[in-house]
Amino acid sequence: MLEIWGRRNSSNVIPVMWAVGELGLEHKRYDVGGSFGGLDVDAFRALNPNRKVPTINDDGFVMWESNAIIRYLCARYGDGSLAPHRADRRAIADQWMEWHKTTSYPDYISLFWAIIRTEPAHRDATKIERLTGSLANSLMVLEAQLESNAYVAGDELTMADISIGPAIYRYFTLDIQRPELPNLTAWYERLKRRPAFQQHAMVPFGRNPAEWYVLERGA
Ligand SMILES: N[C@@H](CCC(=O)N[C@@H](CS)C(=O)NCC(=O)O)C(=O)O
The missing domain is CATH 1.20.1050.10 (Glutathione S-transferase Yfyf (Class Pi); Chain A, domain 2)
Incomplete structure (x- = not known):
């Protein structure tokens, strides 16, 4: 299942969550960053050495950078719609x-x-x-x-x-x-x-x- 790390009020997490919503993806989001903390720990650093949100793990595929995540999700799950085919x-x-x-x-x-x-x-x-x-x-x-x-x-x-x-x-x-x-x-x-x-x-x-x-x- 798709996992997303990032508080829901983050300007970079929000577009990723909108993509997840438009694509109707089953997912789990974890509140980290901001007042929740949780970025400066080894387990999170192993996912994203920048210690920033959003970060995702899609069935073992880990990545970060919001626009890159949006491109990935749209290419994988919205090919021909959110990610134009041409x-x-x-x-x-x-x-x-x-x-x-x-x-x-x-x-x-x-x-x-x-x-x-x-x-x-x-x-x-x-x-x-x-x-x-x-x-x-x-x-x-x-x-x-x-x-x-x-x-x-x-x-x-x-x-x-x-x-x-x-x-x-x-x-x-x-x-x-x-x-x-x-x-x-x-x-x-x-x-x-x-x-x-x-x-x-x-x-x-x-x-x-x-x-x-x-x-x-x-x-
Ligand atoms: N270029 C990165 C920037 C990521 C970034 O700076 N995220 C901020 C939140 S918008 C962050 O993790 N700040 C630390 C925090 O929330 O504690 C992206 O687009 O994903």
């Missing part, structure tokens, strides 16, 4: 997964930490404004892609949506200024109608570190 279509999905990890994710996660994971009294308004603007600029690129595509890599949901979508739930839930993003908003509405997205990607995160930890432990 090489060029799969490459475009891959392209957007890379774009997210290298272009939009760094600003998104820094912004998230600057707001939700920082005590209100210690928040840096200048930094938040800079990150909000920079992230909006990146998302305008996705906005243009979604002008003529219902999903990130074309007409169907693929692993590209799985990789990016959960960050968009947080983006639209944060109390920040956002530009007009009609195509992105319409895509997000499509994702929100999916039960697996509701269950695994729309994980409440609170408004500050105290609420974050309560939700993490209660999840």
Whole structure:
């Protein structure tokens, strides 16, 4: 059976869990990382020398790195659907997964930490404004892609949506200024109608570190 190590509120575990949900995979998830700890022990280091979540063991096959896990699960269990069969279509999905990890994710996660994971009294308004603007600029690129595509890599949901979508739930839930993003908003509405997205990607995160930890432990 597929085993997944990682707390359900981790920005990197969430997309993997959404993939698991979309693919309908039987699985067991272990709460480790964050306030649960459990990463700095020999047994976990043997699975992932980086001591990070997510990490999976699929019937003896162990691997880590969220986007790589998503690719693996989609290729093995969603070949022809979440992992497009045609090489060029799969490459475009891959392209957007890379774009997210290298272009939009760094600003998104820094912004998230600057707001939700920082005590209100210690928040840096200048930094938040800079990150909000920079992230909006990146998302305008996705906005243009979604002008003529219902999903990130074309007409169907693929692993590209799985990789990016959960960050968009947080983006639209944060109390920040956002530009007009009609195509992105319409895509997000499509994702929100999916039960697996509701269950695994729309994980409440609170408004500050105290609420974050309560939700993490209660999840
Ligand atoms: N590039 C890795 C990053 C993994 C990562 O940094 N995971 C974070 C959680 S989002 C982690 O394990 N942090 C330590 C912790 O949760 O205690 C991936 O995409 O899987």
